[in-house]
Amino acid sequence: MSSNQVWTLVDRPKSVRPVGCKWVYKRKIGADGEVTTFNARLVAKGYTQRPGVDFEETFSPVAMAKSIWIILAIAAWYDYEIWQMDVKMAFLNGFVEEEIYMDQLEDLR
Numbered sequence: 001m002s003s004n005q006v007w008t009l010v011d012r013p014k015s016v017r018p019v020g021c022k023w024v025y026k027r028k029i030g031a032d033g034e035v036t037t038f039n040a041r042l043v044a045k046g047y048t049q050r051p052g053v054d055f056e057e058t059f060s061p062v063a064m065a066k067s068i069w070i071i072l073a074i075a076a077w078y079d080y081e082i083w084q085m086d087v088k089m090a091f092l093n094g095f096v097e098e099e100i101y102m103d104q105l106e107d108l109r
Contacts, residue, residue, distance in 0.1 A: 009104070018101040020045040044102055 012018060021044050030036040075082050 007102075012101060016101045018103045020103050021105060023105075042105075 021042055024041045024043050026039040026041075027035050028037045028039070072082070074080075
């Protein structure tokens with residue numbers, strides 16, 4: 001994350017209420033019952049934010065179910081091949097225009 005310049009360590013302004021964060025850990029278990037990989041993810045505690053105080057609006061570009069059904073019907077009618085994909089890295093590579101303040105973890109102080 002540091003090579004992607006995800007954050008900059010700064011002193012907290014007095015007028016700012018930062019978002020907390022925590023580590024989320026996950027183990028992947030193979031067919032033999034052994035742990036194959038460990039994943040660690042630093043997540044923001046967005047549930048502590050208050051609408052109208054900590055943020056104004058949010059938007060997630062998600063298609064409506066009705067739109068997906070129409071596209072599938074058209075694809076079936078014309079015998080088109082359908083492909084599906086999942087982009088998991090979108091949020092790491094996106095650009096945020098607002099300044100967001102998050103507490104530094106105790107482990108990193």
